[in-house]
Amino acid sequence: MDFDAFFKEQLDEIREDGRYRVFTDIKRHRGSFPHATRFVDDETQAVTVWCSNDYLGMGQHPVVLEAMHNVLDECGAGAGGTRNISGTNHYHVELERELADLHGKEAALLFTSGYVSNWAGLGTLASKIPGCVVFSDALNHASMIEGIRHSRAPYKIWNHSDVDDLDCKLSDFGPDVPKLVAFESVYSMDGDIAPIAEILDVCEKHGAMTYIDEVHAVGLYGPRGGGVAEREGLMDRITVIEGTLGKAFGVMGGYIAGSADLVDFVRSFASGFIFSTALPPAVAAGAAASIRHLKNSDAEREQQRERVAEVRRKLDMLGIPHLPNPSHIIPVMVGDAKKCKMISDWLMDNHGIYVQPINYPTVPVGTERLRLTPSPVHDDGDTDRLIHALSDIWSQCELARGSIAA
Numbered sequence: 001m002d003f004d005a006f007f008k009e010q011l012d013e014i015r016e017d018g019r020y021r022v023f024t025d026i027k028r029h030r031g032s033f034p035h036a037t038r039f040v041d042d043e044t045q046a047v048t049v050w051c052s053n054d055y056l057g058m059g060q061h062p063v064v065l066e067a068m069h070n071v072l073d074e075c076g077a078g079a080g081g082t083r084n085i086s087g088t089n090h091y092h093v094e095l096e097r098e099l100a101d102l103h104g105k106e107a108a109l110l111f112t113s114g115y116v117s118n119w120a121g122l123g124t125l126a127s128k129i130p131g132c133v134v135f136s137d138a139l140n141h142a143s144m145i146e147g148i149r150h151s152r153a154p155y156k157i158w159n160h161s162d163v164d165d166l167d168c169k170l171s172d173f174g175p176d177v178p179k180l181v182a183f184e185s186v187y188s189m190d191g192d193i194a195p196i197a198e199i200l201d202v203c204e205k206h207g208a209m210t211y212i213d214e215v216h217a218v219g220l221y222g223p224r225g226g227g228v229a230e231r232e233g234l235m236d237r238i239t240v241i242e243g244t245l246g247k248a249f250g251v252m253g254g255y256i257a258g259s260a261d262l263v264d265f266v267r268s269f270a271s272g273f274i275f276s277t278a279l280p281p282a283v284a285a286g287a288a289a290s291i292r293h294l295k296n297s298d299a300e301r302e303q304q305r306e307r308v309a310e311v312r313r314k315l316d317m318l319g320i321p322h323l324p325n326p327s328h329i330i331p332v333m334v335g336d337a338k339k340c341k342m343i344s345d346w347l348m349d350n351h352g353i354y355v356q357p358i359n360y361p362t363v364p365v366g367t368e369r370l371r372l373t374p375s376p377v378h379d380d381g382d383t384d385r386l387i388h389a390l391s392d393i394w395s396q397c398e399l400a401r402g403s404i405a406a
């Protein structure tokens with residue numbers, strides 16, 4: 001077989017579909033992020049990033065950087081092994097304690113990413129609990145879907161955030177069938193928030209275990225940054241809380257938090273945990289510093305909420321359509337893949353504004369969008385430049401103005 005010919009053919013296919021991904025090559029500037037330098041065709045361009053998941057700018061926070069510098073010098077670069085074979089550094093242990101405390105749980109377990117934590121966490125629970133049936137929200141993240149599929153446990157997909165449908169699907173199985181319900185709190189593309197209390201009511205009625213992905217909420221919601229479940233006083237009713245250290249906490253890694261026995265169980269049976277090198281100690285220390293800071297400081301969260309509200313208000317004044325939602329994510333709706341890409345290119349080339357177009361298959365055809373994530377590190381000048389540029393291109397392309405109903 002001509003392998004390269006096969007690869008090329010497949011790539012040509014996604015290119016024709018407009019699904020081929022081109023990465024934007026940037027250097028983020030510590031101390032002045034969201035400002036960055038873009039590298040393109042042997043040239044550079046100053047850009048402002050408006051689509052980062054470093055939601056609070058913690059990736060450049062002095063407290064985080066100091067912790068990372070110190071531990072890099074103290075412990076060296078890598079962990080030097082899997083957790084079982086010499087790789088458990090004291091900074092991992094401290095971070096797991098910090099995470100358990102954040103979510104009011106007995107224990108927490110670190111993974112190399114949020115993706116791996118979902119894949120290994122759900123995969124292990126669903127495959128090892130005898131007869132387990134999984135109930136997965138229709139819009140769950142790829143990492144949860146892959147974990148559930150990998151488990152080979154039977155699964156049912158319930159309509160997105162539809163509590164009646166979940167109740168109905170759970171009712172198809174008797175009380176003796178172990179049930180695992182998996183969902184997210186903040187859904188990252190529409191920015192909607194799940195009705196967590198109602199979901200928990202239904203799960204409790206059926207004796208189901210609950211697994212929530214708070215990846216887009218940890219650090220951002222709740223008085224200590226514990227997520228939407230913390231804000232709503234629901235953490236103790238949820239079996240497993242999963243999160244990332246790579247988004248609002250600004251570093252990298254993922255985790256689950258739950259009872260001591262559940263966490264010990266996943267620690268003891270999850271291949272994706274056991275057979276992988278532990279995170280660098282400096283990364284663990286940086287994440288712990290970030291979490292600790294956000295447990296005690298509301299300033300970043302407040303500034304983010306203000307910035308988000310301001311961008312929404314200005315978009316409304318200009319009639320630029322965006323999905324209303326109760327979160328920090330602003331989906332500016334374009335509704336056409338080519339236009340979405342074209343607008344994104346135009347913003348970059350003419351104004352150094354970097355907003356990645358979000359097209360199919362990440363979102364359904366016809367709902368193509370620019371996903372804005374205003375943060376405390378965007379200033380008034382950044383915001384004004386964004387708004388004026390958007391207004392300009394909306395006029396040039398004769399795009400529809402007016403608000404959009406949810």
Ligand SMILES: *Cc1c(COP(=O)(O)O)cnc(C)c1O
Binds near residue numbers: 247
């Ligand atoms: C980004 C994301 C993940 C994966 O987290 P990483 O730490 O980036 O691997 C998991 N769930 C959701 C909903 C996400 O958006």
